[in-house]
Structures are given as structure tokens and as C-alpha cells.
Amino acid sequence: MKYTLLKEFLADLLRSRTLGRHFRRLATLDSVAETTVSREVPPTLAQTLTRGASSDVPELLARLNSHPDGLSETEAQDLRARHGLNEVEHEQPQSWWVHLWHCYKNPFNLLLTLLAFISWLTEDMKAATVIFSMVVLSTLLRFWQEARSNQAADALKAMVSNTATVMRRTDSTASGDARQKRIELPIKQLVPGDLIVLSAGDMIPADCRVLSAKDLFVSQAAMTGESMPVEKFARRQDVDTGNPLDLENILFMGTNVVSGAATGVILATGNHTYFGALAQRVSATDRAPTSFQAGVNKVSWLLIRFMFVMAPLVLFINGFTKGDWMEALLFALSIAVGLTPEMLPMIVTSTLAKGAVFLSRKKVIVKRLDAIQNFGAMDVLCTDKTGTLTQDKIFLARHVDVWGDESDDVLEMAYLNSYYQTGLKNLLDVAVLEHVEIHRALQVGTAFSKVDEVPFDFNRRRMSVVVQQQGEAHVLICKGALEEVLSVCNRVRHGDAEEALTPELLERIVQVTAAFNEEGLRVVAVAARAMDAGRDVYGLADESDLTLIGYVAFLDPPKESTAPALKALAEHGVAVKVLTGDNERVTAKICREVGLERQGLLLGGDIERMSDAELAVAVETTNVFAKLTPSHKERIVRLLKANGHVVGFMGDGINDAPALRTADIGISVDSAVDIAKEAADIILLEKSLMVLEEGVLEGRRTFANMLKYIKMTASSNFGNVFSVLVASAFIPFLPMLPMHLLVQNLLYDISQIAIPFDNVDEELLKKPQRWQPADVGRFMLFFGPISSIFDITTFAVMWYVFGANTPEHQTLFQSGWFVVGLLTQTLIVHMIRTPKIPFLQSRAAMPLMIMTGAIMAVGIFLPMGPLAHYFKLQALPPLYFVILPVILIAYVALTQAVKGFYVRKFGWQ
Template identity: 70%
Template sequence: MNLNLLKETFASFVRARGMDRHFRRLGMDMFRSSPLTKEVPQTLAQQLLEASRGDTASLLQRLHTRPDGLTEQEADAIRAETGPNEVEHEKPLSWWVHLWHCYKNPFNLLLTLLAAVSFYTEDMKAAIVIGTMVVVSTLMRFIQESRSNTAADKLKEMVSNTATVMRHDLVADIAEEAQRYFDVTLHPKGAKRIELPIKLLVPGDIVQLSAGDMIPADLRLLSAKDLFVSQAAMTGESLPVEKFITPANTDASSPLELDNLCFMGTNVVSGSATAVVLTTGKRTYFGALAERVTAADRSPTAFQSGVNKVSWLLIRFMLVMTPVVFFINGFTKGDWVEAFLFGLSVAVGLTPEMLPMIVTSTLAKGAVALSRKKVIVKRLDAIQNFGAMDVLCTDKTGTLTQDKIFLERHTGILGEANDEVLQYAYLNSYYQTGLKNLLDVAVLEHAELQREMAIASAYRKVDEIPFDFQRRRMSVVVSEREDHHELICKGAVEEIVSVCTHAKKNGEIVPFTPELLAEIRETTASLNAEGLRVVGVAAKDLPPTKEVYSLADESDLVLIGYIAFLDPPKESTEPALTALRGHGVTVKILTGDNELVTAKICREVGLEVEGMLLGSHVEKMSDAELAIAVEKTTVFAKLSPAHKERIVRVLHDNGHVVGFMGDGINDAPALRAADIGISVDTAVDIAKEAADLILLEKSLMVLEEGVIEGRKTFANMLKYIKMTASSNFGNVFSVLIASAFLPFLPMLPLHLLVQNLLYDVSQISIPFDNVDKEFLEKPQRWNPGEIGRFMVFFGPISSIFDVSTFALMWYVFGANSPDHQTLFQSGWFIEGLLSQTLIVHMIRTKRVPFFQSRASWPLMGMTLIIMAIGIIIPMSPLAHYFKLEALPLSYFPWLIAILVCYAALIQGMKRWYSNRYGWQ
């Protein structure tokens, strides 16, 4: 199952229920505290209850599987019968349904109404032009969205989640048969462990789970070790629940209450387990719930809400202006039918028909551009948030540093070299089966240990106490000789020391004293100050009286020493931080690591540390106190996952657009809480699922490029809205003035529609336009109030020159009676279209257009073509068809003068407006 699509599948459900916005990133969290969690088919619930109660041997037999899994051929046969392991998600729309969705926006419906009225009144020319506008708008949006969806699907396919599956080896069967019939002994390798895409799982598959894994289907546990699972997605429980192979409550009526079942859509917090797949896809508990909500209509995202606010702003202007124009023309001209048609044309003139297409194509272009920079966009709307981001929270490891940790030293408790520490650390890392982190890899790959590979073979693993983020340590129990067991524990120094009572000093075991503890703290602090990450190693001998160990056994340990790791800073980090700072993005470090190590790395990469807070300090602060502290703090160290999430939430509540970059299971809550979650392709499943963007390269420089692309995307969308809103409002304002004083219509409905169609076509290349450098220097957000002010301020400026054109046609060219209205309308048609097209270049930048800021060649070429068509229509044989007429050549010097004066006034007013209100 492609879990990356779950977020999109259930987003509407989350929004419709008004759930916590911080869970919107993750589709499965739609079930948080929802009563729907028990509303599944009774047969499914009964099937899961029965599977939990029987013995495992009978269950495996019923599923036609075995403890070491299915063969590849058996799995293929079952998959052919059950289908892929995918929940019911929103299926791609058929082309005709998609076409209908592209058509049914308020703007097209209004145009269709106008076309119907024109057809009814036998104005076929107007009906054809309006119909063309509808067709062009609908088809362009259909084509762009189809391309966008295809591109987005291809991008999301680049990021997949997998499960660790056991595959039965057919050689084992052959060996058994050979031994039975031919008395030949073969030595097969046994079962294989493979990484399989989750959508390929089938009932009967044996899967292995560890910390960070998504539960890929509904499972029955076969073995489990300190397994804690987060079921908030299904039950709303905030704390992880522990799972066992035997249920404590055998009389439970709901499968969710059973301790030996795990459900698709939840995730492993800590521990490890082996389980058998019971049900897959839509037959899972999660899938059954999914079928109940996939039919829900999507509600707008935060980004779409911003677009909708702008659209409603224009609609409100339309609702005010249209009746005024209608009544003025009706009373002054006496032709109410013509006034009605003209009023509807004015309404069309105020509507940005191409807005849906421009938004879609701009976002799609941004997503494709980001993919070239190794950024996979899972949700197109996230691009705008990327550009609006003003605070980036990130971990230290792999972001500021090279993500290549080296084991630098292995020392005794007072800093002296000690090989025994290295041996204990090696055994711990070698035998642990949980989530092996970079520290374990560094220990196992350490050069000095290559000759010691026989160490592990001399031991037998007895048990394991997995890592979790509360204890910040993990233990293994091994046995070299059967007369005793050795518990070896490694983890954060403070946590290790807290469970130790003795230390090994100069080969002797001595009890802890205040003086010794002070020496230990001084030694580890000096190592931290060198930029080394220090991990404590402790051990104790135990009698071989049991085979299962628990957290209670992590006590009375002997501190052996430390292993110290070096993670050098990346060469690209300092310029990347400088670039992000230059683009108005504040970088904050949220790490579980030691504060001294973090501070040294920050100094090395040029990140100025204004303040530092530890997780223990965050714990004691109220939200109000933390809200003040986060603004003055650069580094947050020794954090738990809950601390990271809380800091991100507080930053958001302070008004910031917060990005969070993480790749571990401890980062998943913060990824969901952030406005934009950023992860990497090598992250654990739960982190990739919670993220909006996936980086194929873990680098701040890639982020800086993504921020720029996000701002370009937003800038070009904003250009279209500002251009269209101001020029359309100016045109309608001019119509209002002309309607009050002229004895005829200043422009026929057909003229307004053709002009509007040509102008909109000229805008289709805006997604490819250049963006001024200063617009990229700071975050940008939707501000409908600013757009309204911009429209009211710049729109009437064009009316000054429209009125000048009225006076020119009336007094200079004698178009001052109904008999000469066609000449008047032709003059204003050309001036109106050219001034509208010119405003594209004037308003797209606050600089001097053509000289200080040039539009892209596609936009430049398209506007020139539209201007040429606008002049050709009245001056060609087509003029009669459009109820226009050719203008005398003496008109054009006047036109040039009007346009030059218009451009000069707009440029002057831009400077004043920018100084007064700023320029978004």
C-alpha cells in the first residue's frame, strides 16, 4: 500500500471534523478520538477476535503459512486472489468527471448563464465569444491539472514504504525431501529476510517490526519484546500501549482492546516483534473505516482558503458594482434587456476566469522544478508554505553535520584509553535487533574491531531490552559461559549513570562517591567540549536463572567507560545558513544531543547561538513562558519527542510559519505539528508519512533552493491576482463613469467579453515569469486585505486615461452620438486592451519595467501577440463581425501618448504606494 497517499485520502475527514490541525499531515490521524473507530463490519471484528484467541500453530495452518513465512510463489498466488495491500483511497477521476470538475466553478457558471441569455436573445456572436471563454478556461485547467496530477503521482512513487518480510526458502523443502527419500543431508540457508513494498503484503506473510516501522496490515503477534505501539490514530490514546503475544483481556468485545493484535495505520514506538499478517487492504480495520469516509467532499486547505478569500473579495466587488451599472444604464438608456446583458458582462469582467488554471499550473511547475533539485513534493499546496516559511527547526545530526559518524575514542571513566569499553560496546551494538542508529553502525564498522569479529561468535544472546526515548538507553543480555549472564547497557551518559552504583577505575570496581561523580561529569564535559558525542557503557554479571529480562534489571550497574563519536560539520552548512538567513529564514536547532556538543558544532558552522534551552527547562515552563523563550533561543538540546512537538506548536502560535526537518521516529510528532514537515528518503516510515516534502539529499542548501522556488511560485500567483483585480476593477469603474454620462453604451457586452478573453489568454504564461530578487528575500503570505487595497488604489488610475480616451473620441473624432457609437467603442476597445496588457508589465514589479525588471520571454511574447490582435480586430475585415470599425491613423499617436502617460503615472504611484504600504 502506498501510505504516502493516506494523507490526501482522509484530509477532508480531518477538516470536516474540525480536528487538531496538527494531525492533518497524517491521514490516519483522522480517527483521533472519533466514535467511528468501532463502526466496522461485525464480520471483520469477529474475524480479528477469533484470530487473537486461537493458538499460533492453528492460526498459521489456517492462513496456509509457516513460522518462516510464505514462498514467493505462494505469496504471488494469494496476491492474485486478495489484490494489493491498499486501503480504499480516492481513485483518479475519469476524464469526463475531471472535465466536469474543471468546468463547475462560479466563474464558468456565470459565463454559461450569460451565453444562454445571449443565445435566447439571438445575439449569436456574443454567445459564441462567451462560449469560447468557457471552453478555453475549462480545457486549459483540465490539461494543466492532468499534467500536474501525473507529475505528482510520478514524484510520490519515488518515495515508498517497505516492510521486513520473511520468505520461506524452497531449498529447505528440497533438503527435507532429499533426506527423507534419498538419505542425503543438505544444509540450506533457511528463511530469507527481504524488504518488500507494503502494497505487496498478503495474508500469511510473516513480518518483523522494530522502532519506527509503520504497522503495514492487521497483524497477530507471534513474538514481542518490549513492544510499544502508538494507537492514537485508531483510539485517540495519547500514550503508546504495550503489546504482548498473549492478550490480558480475552473477553474483549472490540479488537482494539486486544494486546496481541496490531492494526494498519499505527506505528511502533519502541521494541521489536514478529507477527503474521491477518488481513490486508480494505479488509483491514483501517481499510473498513476508510470506505466510510472516502466519499466525503474535500474541504479547502489553508492554501486554498487564501485563494478563496481573494476570490470572494472580487465577488463582493462584483455584487456591488454589477447592480449599480445595471440600474444606471437601465434608467439612462431605457433598454433594460441591453442593460442586463451589459451588467452581466461587467460581472464577467470582474471575475478571474483563469485563476484556477493559473494556480494549478504554477504549483505544478514549482513541484517539477523542486524535483529537479531533489525535493519530492507530496502535497502541491505545501509549495506555498515552503515559500512562506520564516522559521526552520532542524536536528543537528546530518543537517549541520556530515551524517557520517566516526568512533573517535573509547575511554575509561576518567578519559584514559580502554579496549574493554570497546568490546562491551561492540557486543551491545552487534546483538541489538531494534532500530540501529548511526552510532551502532560506527561501532560495528570501527577499524580496530575488524580483527575482533570472532568476539561476538563466542557469545550467545539471551535477551534484549530495547531503546526508548524516555530511558535513552538500551541493553542486551549475553552469555559467554553458561555459568553467568552479562547485561551490557549503553546510552546517554546521564541515563547510564542514573542506573549505576559502581564504576570500574584502574581495573577495580569502586562505589560511586560525590568526588568520583564530579570527576565523571568533568571528564564527559571535556569530551563534549571537543565536539564529541559521548555514550556511556555499563554492565553487570547476573546468575543464569532466567531467559527474559525487563527494565527492572537495568539497576546496580557498573560504569565501564565511554565511547565518543565525531560527526564533522558539512562544508556546505555555513554558506547554506548564510543563504537562509539572507532569505529571512531563522534556523533553530532542536536536538536530543548534548548542549556542549551542539554549541561547538554551531560555532564551527557560523550559526550564532543567541540562547540555549534544555529539555528539562522546557518541561518546567508554561506555554506563555515558552512562547517568550522560543523567540530568543537558537538551540534546544536534550529534547524528547514531546518537547520538539511543543516547541514547534508554540512557534506556530506566535505567528510563525514553521518548517521542521527530521528523519527519526522521535521527529514524527514535530513533523505533524509543523506548517511544513520535511523529511528525507532514508527516514523511518513514520517520519516520511508525516512529512509534506521529501528530500533526496539531506542538505540545508537544498532547502534554501526549495524556499526560493516556493516564493517564486507564490509571487507569480500573486501577480495574476493583482493584475487581474486592479485592471478589471479599473475597467468596471470606467464603465460606471461612462454609463452615467454617455447617451449610448461605452462598450457592448460582446466587446467586454472579447477584451476579457484576450487579456486572460495573455496571462497563461505567468507561471513561467521571472521574479525580482527582492521578492525572494523574505517570506510571503496571503493577505487578502492588501490585495483589496491594491485593487482600489491602482484600478481607478486606469480610469483617468479611459476618461481621457472618452474625451478624445467625443471631442477630437466626433464620436458623440448614437450614430457614431461604433467608432467610440472601437477607440476605447483598443485603448482598454492595450492599457490592460501594459499593466501586466507595470504591476508585475515595483522596479522600472523593461529596464530594471524584464518579464520572461514567454510572457513578453504573449502580451505582444495579444496587443497585435487587439489592434488588428478593429482595423481588419473582422471589425464588422465584432460590431467595431476601423480607426483613423491619427488616433494612434494619441493612443501612444495616453499609454506613455499612463505608464509614467503608474510608475510614480507605485513608488509612493510602496513607500507607504510596502510591496508584496
């Protein structure tokens, strides 16, 4: 079962249209515990990886035609021409003929083709031509719309390109020396032999050999099944390893760096990687549908099951009453076609594509079209604080000693720490490094040299660098969260002296930092320790017996758009919860500034002690969570989903990636780290959060317009079939020919093309909306029979008023019902698109008005114009057009009355 689940996931990944989507999907496998992955590596790749792992660095670089300073641009271009782009073949877009085939090969088109073939066999060439034209038109419409949608989506995705840090060797200088520079390149441009630089949050862009590493931990659960991050080294540790996947100095495409830093050389790219090998083995497996697709499928199957019940009834009733079983079969097949929601895929694609284009104008990239509907269904938005609610520009406000007095020593130590660390430089480091006067005063580039570093991780929440000043003793400088730094300190600096860290001093420290927190300042502690100069490798054990020097305090002001955005979301039924790793005081201050009323507070330590059942209750009544780890955020999101919420998560850091993957809709910003952008479904290109409200409203418009089509199709189809059953039982001829049903169905479908552009009542945008197939069934049973009442009235008028009561006059009967059926079917579009009174209280968008008006005109023209004989129709008498408005007005009035009762009893989604 687990292997099957894995294959389904991987198959989905392999058909993804971009490498980024592959990475994001691939990462979701982290949550599959104890997954067993096929560990068979193709012999050629196994040889490449094993040989690369065991080779000396100079030998390896020579074999790859590389250099210790990296490839030159000319060499890289030559290698790219030889090896191709770093892309997996299965991610390439479909060719147009494959896309056209996929647009055709749905069950509905196959059914129509069968019907056309039967008509051709029975020498009914007119019916065969009309039916075949319907198939061609439906296929081409869908092909055209989806091609446009795909082009728009690809253009949006191209705006977010993942990059890797690559070392390039520049041209030789006048002295003959080559220079090295670091550049950012799109992942797809990497080639074997490229030297890359990795730090926390980076994606592994290809299969690589580690050249140097410092506390490098990599998450590779999706590739190898290991549930915990594994440490990688520059040297091969286990020479007896039989499987290349167990090599400790090899990195695999699709995994990501959890913590630490490294350099590596690329051994294989694209299809020649381990992921590329997996792609070729499992690409034929169908992917599991998303919750959105599952909702569409449920509604579709509701209608299809209805078809499987009604079509045989029509066949047997007409077969026994008319005696012509071939004609009855054709008629039953026509009924089946009329019942199928053949335009549903195109309507869904069109509405989603329209939403994506709308959001693109708001500087929002939609990586996955289905996410738009989830936007509208979202009723809980969980958000990180830093960089999302607050500005992505942090200011260094204070640098003070332990007692809260200004101290340049603290700033100098913090600067050295931020300057020399090679891991992920966050916004705090950027704010410190803006003090270039410290760089000049300390002569950082010449007077100091780096010895080693202990990279940051989210358990320790601190990081250290070891520096040396002109041959003097080493100094370990540690910077991080206050509690975590205090846990490794035993002394504090007071002026030029040092004191033991006593409980009284600890209490004073808490008071000083709490005062900063109350001001909304984020406090980072700085500590140091002198080390002997006889070593050059340091680790976690050296972070002990430190001396606390002071603090650097940062101001992280909220974005101007945060308060109005949160208010707008609340007004539209979206509850906002803050999930942050920061402390509770700073978080409370920000919440007050953005107008978010705090309803309970939970800390990471509290969550650790709570069971899932307890936390599932707590997340409903709490909206502020502080001092969280990445796993805490993921757990909260998961339990909110389990409680029945549609959950969005907004974040931009490495620690947000697990929650972004778990949420129904992941939202990030363009300045986020790679792993966060890959995990997200929606990426904001502007700082304003007001676009969140616009995204929610667009998602609800999208859903409302899709639901309109489903309701219209379900109710009108049910009414038509019910009318056919009644007519078939009592009328000695077919109430409508198969061709009439098909033409009517085609015209009705054409009228629906404009639905994605329709207006939506403001009342329908106030609350989250979800798929409710049971409501669709109830709606169908309520409104379908209304049209049957007026169909039967039309039967009586044609039978008694116009004398169309014998097989010789069946064409007149069929023409009369054809017009009434098409006009009522088209009018239902305006009746069901809104719970209000159509045309008066709520008016459809102009494209829909024009389209439905044109189709009604065509419906009247066909029996009255020169094409009537071709469609086996005939002109209707003038008296018919006197009675027709009465029937239509009565139909509208009764439908509105039933609609009012339905809204009062069941509501209107």
C-alpha cells in the same frame, strides 16, 4: 464538534493520492485530545480480527495459507492476484473525465455557461459561440495544466516509497530444508499471510496479528482515540473484549511503532482494513483548507464580493437609463464574469507545479505542492542536529574506560549490544558495527547467544541486551545517554576491579565526558551486570545496580554545506534554531563550527518547568535548545507558530516526527526513518543543505508570481467596472457589448498563462512573504481608477473627435474603447509585476513578453481585420492610431508615478 473535526481530517486523508500522505495526515490527529472515534467495525472485518486474535499461531498461519518462515515469492504473487494491492481505493487517481468535470464546475464557468445559454435563447449565436468557446478553452487549459502538474507530482512521490521488512521463504535446498530471508518490500505489495518485522519508527502497513513482541508500544490515537501509546502483546490478554479495536494483539494500518520490536502476520490489506472501512464511510466529507488555501480563498472572495456589489449597480444603471433590461442583464453578467478571477486556480497550480519541477532538478521531492509557498513564507527554521546539520555518517572516535584510557572491553560490550538489538539501529550502532574485527575476535555468531533485550525509548534514552556466552551466566549490557545510564549504576569498573560510585568518582566522570564533549564528541555510556542464568525474560526493572564500564565517543562532523546554507538563510530573513536531544556541550561545538552564533540556551529540564506563556517569550530570544524530548520539540514549534511565525522543521528521526507534523513545513531526508518521511512535506535526496536556500527562494518566486496575477486582476477589473459605471450613466448606449467584454477578458486571461515563468526582482526575494488580503484591496483601490482616467479620456476622444455619440455610431465607440481597454489591461501586467521602471530596470521573462505582445497585436487586429463584423466591431480611423500611443504613454507615466508614491508609503510585497 470533535467528531466533526475528526471526520474532516479523515476525509482529507481518504482523498490523498498516496498511502504515505494518508499516514502523514492521519498522524496529525494525535494532537486532538480526547477524540471520540467511531468504533464500529464492519462485521466481516470484526470476525477476521477477533478470530485472528484468538487463534493459535499454527492454526492462523494455516488458515492464511502462510508458513512460520513466511510466504514464498510464488505464494505471495498468487495472493496479490487474488486480493489486489495493499492500497485504499479512495487514494487512486481520478479518471480523466472526473478530473475534466472538476476543472469545469467552478462558479465562474457555471456563470459563463448561463450567459451562453441566455445568449442562445435570445438568438445571439455569435455571442453564445464566443462565450462557449471561452468556457471550453478555460476548462481545457486548466485540465491540461493540472494533468501535467499531477503527473509531475506523482513521479516525484514515486521516488519516495515506504517499505516494510517481510520474511520470505526461499526455495528448498538440496537437503530439503527451506531457508528464510528478510527483504524490504513496498507497502502496497504486501498480502494477507505475509510475516513482517517491526521496530521503533515503523509504520503498521496493514491490519496484523502480533506473533512475538518485546516491549512493543504503538501510537494508535488516530485510529482508536487513545492519546497515549498502548502496549501490544503476542498473546490475547483480555478474552472478554467485545470490540476488535481493544484487542491487545492486533495492530491497525496507519498506526506506528513508538518503541520495542515485534513480528506479525497480516490479516487484512487495503480496503479490507479498518482504515479502508473508515474510508468508505467518511469519504464524502470536505476537507479543511490549509493556511495556504485559506489565503487564496480570502483573496478570491474579496474579488467575488466586489463583483456582487458592482454587477447589480451596472444592471440597475443600464436598465433605468437605456430601458432594455434584457440587454442590461447580459451586460451585468458580462461584468460579473470579467470581475471573477477565473484563472486564479490555474495560475496557482501552474506556479506551484513549476516550483516542484524546479526543486526536483535539485534532488528535492515535494510531496505537497502547497508546501512550496510555505517554503517562501518561512521565517523560522528549526532543525535537529544529528543527520541534518551534521553528516549522516558518524565515526567511532574513542572507546575508553571510566578514566578516559583506551579500552577494548568497552568496545566489545558496545559491539555485543549493537549487534544483538533488534530495534531501530541508529547511526551510532552502524558506526560500532563497522568494527568487524570485534565480531571475529569474539566469535559473536557462535560463542555468544542472545537471551533477551529491553528496547530503547525516548524517556529512558538507553537500551539493553542480555547475552550468554557458551552456557555461562547471563550478562545485561546497557548502552545510552550518560546521565540516564549513570542513574541505574552504583559501581564503576577500574581495571579488573570494581568500585562503588561515589560523589568524587561522579565528579571525575563528569570532567572526563565534558572534555570529550568540548571536542565535539558525542559520548555514549556503556554499563553491564552479571545475571543468573535461570531466566529468559528481562524488563525495565533489571536495569538497576549496573557497573559503569566506560564510554564510546563518536565524531559527528558537520556537513560541508551547513555553514554556507545557514548564512544564506539568515541573509534571506530566515532565523535558524537548533532543537536537539544531544547535550549542550556537543551542540555548542557544532554551532561554533557551522557559524551559528548562540543566542541563549535552553535545556529540556528548563522547558519542563516553564509555562507556555514563559516559553513563548523564551523561544523568541533563544536559538539553541538541547537535551529535548520529542514533546519538547513539538511544543517549541507550536509556540513559535502561535507567536505568528511560519515555522519549518527539519529532522530525520522518530523523535522529530511530532515536530515535523506540527510545523508549517516539515523537511526531512531520504535516509530518515519511515515516520519522519511520512510526516514531512519536503524530502531532500542529497546531503547538501544549500538546497534549503534554493527552496526558500523558489517559494518566494512562486508566491510573487501568484500575487502578480491577483494584483493585476484586481486593479484592472476595478478600473474597467468603474469606467463602465461612468459610461453607463452618461452614454445613451452600451459602452461595450457583453461579447466584447468576454473576448477582452479571454484575451487578457490568455496573456496571464506565462506569469508562472516570469522573473522576480531580487529585492522581493530578500524577506519572507505571506498572504495579506487587506493589501490586495488597498492596491486595487489605488491602481484601478488610473485606467478609468484614460478610459474616460478615450470616451471623450471617441465622442468629440470621431463623432461616435449616437446609437448608430456605437460600434465605432465600442471598437475604440475595446482596443484601449485591452492594451491598458495588458500593459498593467508589466507595470504591476515590479516596483521598478518596467522594461528598463526590470524586464519580464521572454514568454511573458511574447504572450502580452501577441495579445496586444490580436486586440488591434480584431477591429481592423476580416473578423471585425463577426465580433460586432469596425475598423478605426488612422487618426485613432496617432492618439492611441499618447494615451498609452500617459497611462504608463501616471501609473509609474502612483507606484512610486505607493511604494514609499506602503512598501511592495
